[in-house]
Amino acid sequence: MNDVSSKKVLHVGCGVNKPGRLHPLFSSPEWTEIRLDINPLARPDLIASIIDMRIIASASMDALYSSHNLEHLLPHEVAKALGEFRRVLKPDGMALVAVPDLQAVAALIAQDKPDQVLYTSPLGPVTPLDVVYGHATALERGNLFMQHRTGFTASSLDKALRKAGFVKTEISRDSQNLAIWAKAYLSAESVLAPGKTTRGPFGN
DSSP states (O other), X not given: OOOTTOEEEEEETOOSOOTTOSOGGGOSTTEEEEEEXXXXXXXXXXXXXXXXXXXXXXXXXXXXXXXXOGGGSXXXXXXXXXXXXXXXXXXXXXXXXXXXXXXHHHHHHHTXXXXXXXXXETTEEEOHHHHHHOOHHHHHXXXXXXXXXXXXXXXXXXXXXXXXXXXXXXXXXXXXXXXXXXXXXXXXXXXXXXXXXXXXXXXX
């Protein structure tokens, strides 16, 4: 059994360090956040791509948090990233993953509302096209890390996680923020206490 202060959560694609970035599920004192990002300007603890995290030992993390990272990969890279998520987790570990809900966004675009403002994030107004392709204003400013290259529905995310070796998944759709959330476990017996998972793709 883990010591009270020994649990480690790997926060991949963490971005700059500011309050609210880490999910509330990991806010208790027992969790220690390890920040990883591909962008050195984010000043993470570790600099690496989520498709190659060899800098981290296998089976060394109790949990992994990935908020809106997978959509930035090329389609064939998703399996590599999820394989890395699985590799760094302990046998009873859990990954909390969020991605845009492509099915919900497509419904708005089919209604001819590609430029409708869904909400305002710290980066500015967010439209369905931003959710599909990446935040336009950030891209215009030269932040190409914000580009989106693939997408998911609830079922396709679940399928990808299970194919990567996660044996138990809990998938939910956040209609307000057009996001899909997944808790993915390496063991069927593993359970992490429930936590609020409502967040927008460009607001955390």
